[in-house]
Amino acid sequence: MASKDTTQADCLAKIDAILQESVAAGVTGLSAAITSARGYWTFVAGVSDLGSQQPITSTHLFGVGSITKIFTAVVIFQLIEEGKLRLTDTVSKLLDPEIYRDIDNAAEANVDLLLSHETGIDNWEDDPTWIKVGRGSKLDPSHKWTKVEPLDYIRRPRLTAPERGNYYYANTNYELLSFMIEKVTQNTAEAEIRRRILEPLGMDHTFLEGFEEQKQGTMTKRYHFATEEYREVAGINPAFPELQDGKLIDCTASNLSVEWTAGGIVSTPSDLVKFATAIRDGKLLSAESLATMKMWRPTSSEASEMGHGLFRMKDSEKHGWLGHFGGVLGFTGALWWREEGDCVISVLSNVGVIHSGDVPSSGAHVIIKSKIRELAAELAGL
Numbered sequence: 001m002a003s004k005d006t007t008q009a010d011c012l013a014k015i016d017a018i019l020q021e022s023v024a025a026g027v028t029g030l031s032a033a034i035t036s037a038r039g040y041w042t043f044v045a046g047v048s049d050l051g052s053q054q055p056i057t058s059t060h061l062f063g064v065g066s067i068t069k070i071f072t073a074v075v076i077f078q079l080i081e082e083g084k085l086r087l088t089d090t091v092s093k094l095l096d097p098e099i100y101r102d103i104d105n106a107a108e109a110n111v112d113l114l115l116s117h118e119t120g121i122d123n124w125e126d127d128p129t130w131i132k133v134g135r136g137s138k139l140d141p142s143h144k145w146t147k148v149e150p151l152d153y154i155r156r157p158r159l160t161a162p163e164r165g166n167y168y169y170a171n172t173n174y175e176l177l178s179f180m181i182e183k184v185t186q187n188t189a190e191a192e193i194r195r196r197i198l199e200p201l202g203m204d205h206t207f208l209e210g211f212e213e214q215k216q217g218t219m220t221k222r223y224h225f226a227t228e229e230y231r232e233v234a235g236i237n238p239a240f241p242e243l244q245d246g247k248l249i250d251c252t253a254s255n256l257s258v259e260w261t262a263g264g265i266v267s268t269p270s271d272l273v274k275f276a277t278a279i280r281d282g283k284l285l286s287a288e289s290l291a292t293m294k295m296w297r298p299t300s301s302e303a304s305e306m307g308h309g310l311f312r313m314k315d316s317e318k319h320g321w322l323g324h325f326g327g328v329l330g331f332t333g334a335l336w337w338r339e340e341g342d343c344v345i346s347v348l349s350n351v352g353v354i355h356s357g358d359v360p361s362s363g364a365h366v367i368i369k370s371k372i373r374e375l376a377a378e379l380a381g382l
Contacts, residue, residue, distance in 0.1 A: 011375045012041065018370045019045035022349075025360040026247065028223050029056040032347040032366075033269035035277060036380030042270060048220035048350060050243060050250070061205060061217040061266050062348035063256050064333045065326020068208075068265040069174050071193050073115055073309025074279065075181055077289040078196055080111075084184045087112040087292075091176055094183050099148055100176065102155035105164055111180070113164065114173040115308035116297060122154040122161045123170035128233075129153060131355060134258050135329045137235025141253035144210055147260055150175065167299050167306060171262035178261040189261050197284065201274055206267040210257025217268065220350040221252045222330025229357035248351065251330045263328050269346035272335045276323065276344045280337050294322070312339070315373045319382075325364045327354040332363040336373065343380035345373060 019030050022045065029046030042058040079085040091100050091114075092107040100106035109119035124130050130153040132138045154172065161168045178189040185192055190208040198206050205217040226236060226249045236242065240249040256264040278284050285293070296305035296312055304313040310322050313336075320339030326332065333348040349363035359365075366372055 008379060011379045015043055015372055015375050016045070018366060018372050018375075019043055021370075022361040022366050026225075026351075027349050027361045027363075028248070028351045029060075029220060030347060030349045030363060030366065031056050031058060031060060031062065031269050032345065032372075033058070033273045034343070034345045034376045034379060035273045036342045036344070038379065038381050041379065048218070050221070050223070050248075056220065056350075057218075058270060059205065059217050059268060060350075061214070061219045061268060062333060062350055063209065063222070063263075063326070063328050063331035064265050064267050064272065064335070064348065065259075065263045065328040065331060066171075067272065067324045067326040067333055067335045068259070068261060068263050070279070070309055070324050070335070071197055071265060071275075072174050072177055072181070072189070072261045073293065074284050075189070075192050075196055076111065076115065076177055076309075077285050077293065079181065079184060081286055081289060085111060085180065089180070091180075094180050095176070099151070099179055103151060103172075104156075104158035105161065106176065109164070109173070109176065111177065112308070114177050116306055117167055117169045117173055118165055118297070119170070119173055120158070120161045120164035120166070120168065121170055121172050121176075122158045123168070123172055124150045124153045125171045126160050127153040131234050135234050135355060136230075137237050139237050139239075139254065141237070141239050141251075141255070143257075144255065145258040145260075147175070147179070150258055167297065169300075171259070174262040175260060193261070197275065201278055203267070203271040203274060206265060206271045208261070208264050209266045210255050210264055211260070214266070219266070221250065222254065222350055222352070223248045224251050224330055224352040225356040225359045227356045227359065230355050234355045251352070254329055256328060259328055263326060267348075269348055272346040272348075273344040276335055276337045276346070280344070316371070317374060319377070321373060325367070327362075327364065328352060329354070334364050334367040336367060338373075338377060338380075338382065341377065341380060341382040343377050343382055345376045347372070
């Protein structure tokens with residue numbers, strides 16, 4: 001019978017191989033972290049810069065995309081616990097009408113529906129004009145977006161969202177939640193995230209790009225799969241060099257200010273697993289708040305359910321995992337923890353896939369399509 005050390009070494013080798021396979025398939029670089037009571041492990045593969053071939057390290061910083069939404073949700077639930085917000089509070093009750101004017105279904109959307117993406121509000125991220133301006137051919141890489149600016153793209157009759165009460169994923173929901181945070185705290189949403197989460201947990205390699213300064217770590221370069229679908233939907237920006245015979249673009253000149261609290265956080269897998277562990281262990285929220293986060297509802301995918309700021313999916317062995325994927329221009333990522341037992345995993349990569357359709361691999365693919373979650377659970381002794 002194999003010893004525990006042999007089994008662990010085998011798991012570590014298999015996880016390394018999964019990341020290397022992703023790089024071989026076309027991903028520029030990946031960083032991962034796994035934590036449990038049994039130990040803490042980091043993994044890297046690929047490069048942070050295709051030109052210099054600088055290897056990825058565990059302290060390299062990546063955009064985390066919509067994993068940011070978990071941070072926003074945690075602050076919202078803390079404010080509910082403090083009596084400053086209620087799940088029934090509406091946009092029209094709390095916000096200046098100028099923020100949400102002419103946006104269908106916005107006025108009566110409440111905190112409950114905003115958290116669970118059931119407001120019936122359009123997603124500015126799906127607007128064809130915004131895609132080109134925000135992530136494609138018409139993007140101004142030097143432009144810093146204001147917090148309200150993305151909403152200007154959906155000040156019109158809704159085009160894509162279903163009726164209120166039905167699931168439809170929208171960055172808009174979390175932008176409106178963040179304006180609520182700012183209203184009731186009289187502080188910026190990013191400052192509240194820092195005060196309530198980043199500083200208490202010692203997340204020194206995490207910040208909200210475009211609204212805070214980077215203090216530690218080194219940013220990777222950011223790349224994006226320039227597939228035919230991306231070229232058609234977003235278009236190639238003349239400021240972004242094409243690489244590898246047009247398979248990739250280098251979008252390092254861009255910034256994540258447009259994403260704000262829906263997707264603008266930059267971090268490391270090590271910081272993210274620290275955050276997830278604190279949520280799971282009740283260090284940030286009460287048991288009642290955690291239970292509300294886990295009120296699962298169907299999504300557009302049979303593979304996942306949506307709560308209030310969290311998704312739930314199952315691995316090949318039917319075990320539940322809670323967390324979120326993230327995808328923005330130049331980055332993809334994942335943060336998940338097992339529903340039963342002590343195991344948290346995060347994978348981040350410096351190549352984006354959003355608007356790109358079918359791609360050979362990504363940080364999210366590593367979680368979904370490989371055995372990495374099962375191997376992480378084995379490392380954790382589950």
